[in-house]
Amino acid sequence: MTNLLSNSDARRVFLAKQGLSAPPNRALTKEGLLQLIRELGFVQVDSIQTVERAHHQILFSRNQTYRREHLTALLEKDGALFEHWTHDASILPSAFFVYWKHKFRHQEKVIVERWRKWRGEGFEAAFAETYERVERGGAILARDIKADGHVSGGWWNWHPNKTALEYFWHTGKFAIAGRSNFQKIYDLTERVIPEEFRKPEVSREEFVDWACRSALARLGFATHGEIAAFWNLVSPDEAKAWVSAHRDELIEVLIEPALEAKPRPSWAFADFLSTLDNYPGAPPRIRVLSPFDPMIRDRNRTERLFGFFYRIEIFVPEPKREYGYYVFPLLEGDRLIGRIDMKADRKKSTLDVKRLWLEPGVKASVGRLERLEAELDRVARFAGVEKVVLLEGWRG
Secondary structure: OOEEEOHHHHHHHHHHHOOOOOOOOOOOOHHHHHHHHHHHOOEEOOOOOOOOOHHHHHHHHHOOOOOHHHHHHHHHOOOOEEEEEOOOEEEEEHHHHHHHHHHHHHHHHHHHHHHHHHHOOOHHHHHHHHHHHHHHHOOEEHHHHOOOOOOOEOEOOOOHHHHHHHHHHHOOOEEEEEEEOOEEEEEEHHHOOOHHHHOOOOOHHHHHHHHHHHHHHHHOOEOHHHHHHHHOOOOHHHHHHHHHHOHHHEEEEEEOOOOOOOOEEEEEEOOOHHHHHHOOOOOOOEEEOOOOOHHHOOHHHHHHHHOOOOOOOOOOOHHHOOOOOOEEEEEEOOEEEEEEEEEEEOOOOEEEEEEEEEOOOOOOOHHHHHHHHHHHHHHHHHHOOOEEEEOOOOOO
16 A cells, blocks of 8 residues: 655655754754754755855754854864765765765766866876875965966866865865865865774675665655765665665655645655654744755755745846845745845845745735744844845835
8 A cells, every 4th residue: 555645744754854843942062063964964065155154054044053163163173074075065974984985986986087078188287296295284275285377267277286186085085174264175084084984994785775774864755866866975776776675674655745746656764654743843933044955955856845946046147037146945834935035244234135035825924024034133143244124125
C-alpha cells in the first residue's frame, strides 16, 4: 500500500528538518550552534551583503540569539567546522571531512583537464612555487602573492598563484584558515583540520551510504535525484542504486503538492510515518530568509511543497527582473507568503525597505504587517543599523 503524506504534514516535517520549527529566541550556545549546523548539514557562504552575509542570515533566521563570534571560533580556532563545496561554497562540520576526501580525489582527476580548457596550456606553472610558499611561509591571501602586472578579471581571470591556491583547496591539500574582509586565507590542510577528522578513511561504499543516508535524514522524504543533489557528492544513478539496495529500510510515500499536480513518489525511512507526531509546527512569526537559505536551495522542491516560485535575479539584466537584484523570501509559520526588497544603509544606519510583494491570496492584514515590522526590527538590529525606513511605494 502506498502512503500519502498531506502537503501540510510534508511542510511541517521539512521545516522541522531545516531547523525552522525550534523556538527562534531560545539561548544558542557555541556548542548549540555547532549542533544546529550539523543538523542542517551545511550553511552556504556568499559574499553579497545587501543586509547581512548569507551564512549569518541563515543562522539568524533560525535563532535570534545567534552570535557571529561563535561561528568564527568554531571555524578558525576550534577546527570544528571547515569550508568547502557542496553545490556551492559552504560551511560544514569537520566531522564530515572524511567523506569530502572522496570528493577531493574525484576533483583531482577531472579538474586539471577542465581548467586547462578554461585557462589554457601551462596554467599549472605556479603550482609548485605556490605550494612551497604556503608550506614554508604559512597562511596566505591570494593578493599577497599576486603575479606582477596581472590585471584581475574575477573568477574567469585568476592570476596563476590564485589558480594554484584554488586548485590545492578544491583537491584538499589546502584548507581555509579564515577570512579577511571575506577573502579566503589559505593554509596547509594539516594545519587547519584537526587530525581526528583529517586522518580517518572510509571506503567508497561507506562514503556513498553516508552521502545518501545523511541526505535523506535531513530531507525527511526525497526522490533519488533529491538525495543526490543534497550534498552534490554522488550521482543520481548512485543514489538510485543506494535506494534499491536499501529497500528493506525504506518506504515509498506520495507527497501531496501545494498546487494542482499529481502527488510525487518519494522515499523515506521505514519509521517515518510512525514518527510524524514528533515534528512540531513552525512558530507563527514572520521570518526573512536569505536567498541562499538551504530550505529553498532546491527551487523545484520549494515550488512543489510551498507553491512558491523563487529565482534569484542577480544575473538578470535590470529591465528584465520581475522583482529585484536581491529579494528575500518571507516565511510565516509554515507558508512562504511573499518577498521583500531591502538594503542596509550603514552610512545612514537604516534598513531601507524598497518593496513588499505578498503572494496571491495573502492579505496585508494589520496583524500580518505588525508581525512583519517586528521581524524587520529584529533584522535591523542584527545588521547593526538603528532603524527601519519604509520607502515611498514600499507596499506597491
